[in-house]
Amino acid sequence: MANHKILIVDDDPDLRQALRLRLRANRYDTVNAVDGYSAIAVAYKERPDLIILDLGLPAGDGFIVLDRLQRDDKLSTIPVIVLTARDPQSSEQRSLAAGAAAFFQKPADNAELLEVIRATLPKGTAALPS
């Protein structure tokens, strides 16, 4: 079975690359989006199993993306993990209320992030990485 596919939404190219390397090393396939607008377009085209979403994005911030994902029948089932530099006190509750499955502040602990990705991915859609 194919690997799980994860969509990384972040406007910072270095952070995208770092996350891609980390996820590939754990046998996940990755696709990228660089802003709020392309996040929805790529999600449509690629149908990822999970989305890792930054909040501070050009062309529609993370909350707008969360809202649009939630409203779309085809995309609303994809779990979203928010990974942001923003302060949890102002954004964590709001992200979870907007439908995010989990919230991490950057820099996130790698082991913890990978564990939550594993727990959040829909079961049975692809082979679990060892």
Added chain:
Amino acid sequence: MSDQPTHVLLIEDNPGDADLVRLRLVECKSAVDVNCAGRLSDGLASLAKDVPSVVLLDLNLPDSRGAETFRKVLEQAPNVPVVILSGQDDEALALKALHQGVQDYLLKGSLTSAGLDRALRYAVERQALLRSLEMSRKQQLEFKNQFLSHVSHELRTPLTCIHQFVTILLDGLAGEVNAEQRDHLKTILKSVNQLGAMVRDLLEASRAESGKTRIEPRCVSIADLIHAAVAMMQAAAHEKGVGLEVGVDTTLPFVHGDPDRILEVLINLLDNGIKFTPAGGAVTVKACAVPSDPDFVYVSVADTGCGIVPEAKALIFERLYQDPNAVDNNRKGLGLGLFIAKELISLHGGRIWVASEPGQGSTFSFTLPLYSLAKLLFPVITYQGCLRDAIVLLKVDLRPQSKPARGNWKETCQRCLDILQRCVYLDKDLVLPPMTSSGPEQTYLVVASTDMDRVPIMMTRIREQLEKVADLKASGELTLSAEPVTLPGPADPLDKQVQEVANRVTEMARLALGPAENSKSARRDAPIAQREPQKMENGKWQIIKS
């Protein structure tokens, strides 16, 4: 000052004095209109209706005398300038009035028209200046907070980038790393983590300064928190060759506190202790009850480090303080850790202090309030000096159907708790602080001043409200049950009765939540009659199904 007439509220009971003041004011060149009140109560009522430019206040009125008079006026209208007009030349009282916010203290005997006019105009000006200073101070504080919040956000992005790539290299994702390179990378990672902690402290301190720090107190085991903190700091202590010891009384009662924030304080104190203790020394954490102060638990973190000079002891909890004499091979921090610790402990209602001699090590101690159910229950289950007629313990069980993502379920439970708190009567029902549970199941308990006959109505209301939480209906199961609390006889003093109810509720809660070891299997097998729906027996949980 503008040409607008000055609206004076004169609070004066002596008609002769009032007329004299009125006369002096009319003689002034400035446009003035005077409104007169003969009693303090009339004056306060007038202040509640509309705001004058200035209040002229006699202190001895039929319904109030002395300092009490100006205190009440300042309380009613804190932004209106108040000038006292008194018959007594009392310097001590005048100073006291000024310190509390009165603008001037004039003597009736030496009143000239020009003097009064000037005193009133200057009082208005000074008050306006004070207000604008206060406003700009607030604006500056707000600006500083926004700036710090922005800065710490912007710093986090490059910080994350360094963190990510260093860990990628360290984990060998970009090829083999030799031992020396690995050491260097670990040094980078350590520095990055320090930087991250500083950025976090910066934001936290600015929040504390503007009173925006929030705590969510629950019923927590301080012993567990100490063990968790020590486990987290063990590696750092070991690396420096410093021993880390724990002496915790195992029978310590629970405290009423925010577990995340208490852990933060403990880690901060341990980190300091390890930092200032040379290799071969030790850091010891202790927690105990103190018989002379029975409402608190005492926690101390003692080190065998360089100690603190007496002059520094008073300053050490101040923001940005760093001991200039501290000889330390480590880098200094921002000097915010102890300031934040003090803020957090104060928010809990506790105290924090340090005892130290230079060269003899330091002992940082803090107190946390004991979790006292009786204290929380007292205002809820008593009414006009008596215990309420009937008290019931309600149990709200939330159980996820399948294993959902933990963020979601935690959020669902939190939202249910918020709603639960809103749909009980604050003056007669109490939602008990939730116990930290290890599993996904969550149980909330409510002590309600009601009898079993009325429980179904209350439960229907709670169920209707909780089922509005969409995720709960989709992914979880809600079970409501209730059990009456047997009330003690009315012969005992009220305090003792409340304590007795608290003891019974505690025992019932212990049974409801399962044995103290909150292992999941133990909880599931807890001897609660919850699998017998619609059956009502004394001393058993009654399940209400809608």
